Amino acid sequence: MSLEIEEGTFVLLAGPSGSGKSTVLRAFAGLVPDFHGGVFGGRVLLDGRDLRDVGRRELARSVGIVFQDPEKQLVMTTVERELCFGLENIGLPSTVIARRVAEGAEFLGLTPYLRTPTAELSGGLKQKTVLAAVLVMQPRVLLLDEPTSQLDPAAADEFLSLVRRLNQEYGLTVILSEQRLDRCYHLADRVAVMEAGRVVIDAPPREAAKLALNAGLPYVPAVTRLLAAVNGRHPLTVAEGRRELLRTVAGGHAGQAQGARTDPADLAVEASRVRYAYPRGAAAVTDLSLAVPAGAITTVVGPNGAGKSTLLKLLAGLLKPDGGRIRIFGRDRGTLNKAGLAAGVAYLAQNPNDYLFRDTVAEELGFTLRALGRSGPVADVLAACGLSDLAGVNPRDLSAGERQRVALASLLVAGPSLILLDEPTRGVDQPAKDTLGRLLDRLCRQDGKSVLLVTHDVDFAAEWAAKVVFMAGGRVLAAGTPAEVLGDSLFYSPQVARLFRGVAEVTTFSAARAWMAQAGAGHG
Structure with a gap:
């Protein structure tokens, strides 16, 4: 596998579970093979220097990584101590540590939990704590392995917006591995799709989506999968998708609600x-x-x-x-x-x-x-x-x-x-x-x-x-029913429901495909 990433780029790693995305991030963090073991070949360079020649303290200042399982990364007893831990280890003054901890906690909504034992946090709050502990280090390269997997939709969108802001306004290089592509595909400068340990697609998001669908790979947003088959375009966001949808059914009608499953009596x-x-x-x-x-x-x-x-x-x-x-x-x-x-x-x-x-x-x-x-x-x-x-x-x-x-x-x-x-x-x-x-x-x-x-x-x-x-x-x-609870929700509405809002009462991908087929037939 070979991959070159320019400074200040936002790269999304996509692909199936087990394709090697986490291993790549660990290699970029200098953890493969020194920490995880195994057989390693080739080189990983940071600013032209082999990572094996970069000291651990310098590497900690330059590259931050967030793992899939927050439990593996938490080492201190409270949220505040966890945020302080890395900063203390690189020898920052106490005044700088206090300011960075306060900023990091406020960014991710952790201020009320600073004195809370990490063992008593929910899974989502543990993940937020790990994210904050890395961000307060102010790394130049941020490696994120499924960082939103335990965050609720509103918190996930907030975090990814923050990461994009750090990337755009502060030049932070971001390499993100994510399975929930709907919320981050359009944020990336490049999308690298991995399969069986290799990068099989490396292109800007819209081109990557087209290549993936042509290759039969499902690693694109739901709105892209749905509408690309209809009109050959490749919208990446709900806003783009709604424009395409309204063109497709121009002059059409509001659809019928999908059939809801009935609750059993028992x-x-x-x-x-x-x-x-x-x-x-x-x-x-x-x-x-x-x-x-x-x-x-x-x-x-x-x-x-x-x-x-x-x-x-x-x-x-x-x-x-x-x-x-x-x-x-x-x-x-x-x-x-x-x-x-x-x-x-x-x-x-x-x-x-x-x-x-x-x-x-x-x-x-x-x-x-x-x-x-x-x-x-x-x-x-x-x-x-x-x-x-x-x-x-x-x-x-x-x-x-x-x-x-x-x-x-x-x-x-x-x-x-x-x-x-x-x-x-x-x-x-x-x-x-x-x-x-x-x-x-x-x-x-x-x-x-x-x-x-x-x-x-x-x-x-x-x-x-x-x-x-x-x-x-x-x-x-x-x-x-899903339509009753999720259909018109502000943050908990599925992407398909947001796409069809005001057009049809549809909340699932399968129902959307059926509706599109019927609407297409109705319009010749």
Whole structure:
């Protein structure tokens, strides 16, 4: 792989999970092979100097990197100490440190959390803390590996706007690896698409989108995928897409709403007036009431710190509510012992690494079955999750997206009735998201499973959920079909819904394609 990046350029790395994007960023940060090991060939040059000849202190001032998993990067006990850590290590005066910490915390909305223990932060707040700790170092080169994967849509847009501003106004070189291309594709000066460890496309965004679609690669924004097939143009933003859409259906009509999935009568989960506060912390869940239909996918969306992950832990039995009542398939959760919960409820937390400790992928699934004293179709679950070719691979050698699928498979093999998933699409490419959506949909429709998942991926929620729940401040503020909850939302509306606003009541990519086909036929 060869790649040259001029100073002050904003480069987007796109491509499937496992294509080598994270490894490239680690090489650019001087971590490959010195920290991660392995066999290394070729050279990485910074200002014409081999990185191996650049001292660690100088490198820390010049290049900053944010990893996919914020837990791997947090080393101090509070947010404030985390932001101070790097600055203290390069020997800056205390007055400079205080000013940079204050600015960094304010930029990312962390000022109220400066004294908060990092262990008590939500996944999104941990990611913000890591981002701030790197930005306060004021590096010349900023390497970002899925930096918005745990941020809510508003926070993600705010952060990427800040990064673009740093790039444009301060000349910061940015190399960003991202799977949610809708929010960042148009910001880049160049897009480099990777496959199997090589750069297969390297071009400005519009040209890169055209080349990718011609090659059958899905690594472009949804609006581009949708409209390029209709009129051969390649809009990169909703604004460009709306202009093309209105030309395509000029003089047309407002479309019909897509058919909404109906909620089943039976409930998998009933929560009534539930409350929970962490020790020494503010209330995470306050007066929460929720109904989760059986045999369907329900998604929970909302801002960071809304209590979404805490809700899943309460349902999984990892936390005990301070008040209220939780019923699972009609039984009071308090009457279910741990063995009963483990047999019927599967919970996948945000960090899949917590689930992986065997030597091969197949052994991970086998361990789950042995722990429950069961036998099960390991090969079938591996195939359903697209992991058959990785059965003999050590999970720690896989990409973040692949590890996410392995962790999920290790739970599904037990055949749980209720599946609780916390950010299952984090770091996952579009084809893998589609595979996950089809898998969960099949589990619900054919096997009668019930799925409750927390996500910041509103496009995934709109495409696959029968019901969407919006949480904020520890409470449920809205619940209904994807169109009802997400269709006219300001920040949580899918890109397709924004594209069709005022034209048709469409919130999913599949519905948009069907509508476009019908509208095209109607206009000759």
